[in-house]
Amino acid sequence: DAGVIQSPRHEVTEMGQEVTLRCKPISGHDYLFWYRQTMMRGLELLIYFNNNVPIDDSGMPEDRFSAKMPNASFSTLKIQPSEPRDSAVYFCASRRGTGAGELFFGEGSRLTVL
Amino acid sequence: QKEVEQDPGPLSVPEGAIVSLNCTYSNSAFQYFMWYRQYSRKGPELLMYTYSSGNKEDGRFTAQVDKSSKYISLFIRDSQPSDSATYLCAMSARSGGTSGSRLTFGEGTQLTVNP
Numbered sequence: 001d002a003g004v005i006q007s008p009r010h011e012v013t014e015m016g017q018e019v020t021l022r023c024k025p026i027s028g029h030d031y032l033f034w035y036r037q038t039m040m041r042g043l044e045l046l047i048y049f050n051n052n053v054p055i056d057d058s059g060m061p062e063d064r065f066s067a068k069m070p071n072a073s074f075s076t077l078k079i080q081p082s083e084p085r086d087s088a089v090y091f092c093a094s095r096r097g098t099g100a101g102e103l104f105f106g107e108g109s110r111l112t113v114l
Numbered sequence: 115q116k117e118v119e120q121d122p123g124p125l126s127v128p129e130g131a132i133v134s135l136n137c138t139y140s141n142s143a144f145q146y147f148m149w150y151r152q153y154s155r156k157g158p159e160l161l162m163y164t165y166s167s168g169n170k171e172d173g174r175f176t177a178q179v180d181k182s183s184k185y186i187s188l189f190i191r192d193s194q195p196s197d198s199a200t201y202l203c204a205m206s207a208r209s210g211g212t213s214g215s216r217l218t219f220g221e222g223t224q225l226t227v228n229p
Contacts, residue, residue: 042221043202091157103217105157
């Protein structure tokens, strides 16, 4: 399997612009997670899905952030409008089953908002 | 107070040294304990996994969990330059339900092993 695939790998945009990050989880995995990583706050869980349904979005910082999972093989994280403090590396991860199953991460999308 | 505390380092050691990485936590519901390794500009990958208290050994790596003290450790013996990475501890509550699906990470400790 190709692993979790994220795009774009790098995004530089200006404040106020819309940003869409994309993720393709590993086939057969029923959980999908979006994390944000910064030097100051480490790895933070934003939202996760089970069988394409959002289960917990309490980590989404503001209404400017939204996430969707229209099918088992695709998810998006959208920021509209973007702000400089959104600059971070955004990771998508997937897992089969609940509990302590191994979480497989993508290589991340590095976002810079000017 | 954060649920999981981890010294961010950085930690720099000579090749061959024994490395000790640690995390403390406050949530007594945590039962699954993991260590992830993250190389520069890559996603984290699972290194070690333990359930409840005890030790687990895998090659040069040993993971220890002390639930009574809410303290976990990762030891690396005979450290190598290829071990240079950020090490993140991670924990989750018992499986099942939404609480069992969340993985809470420490901030990560940046380790450099010098040749």
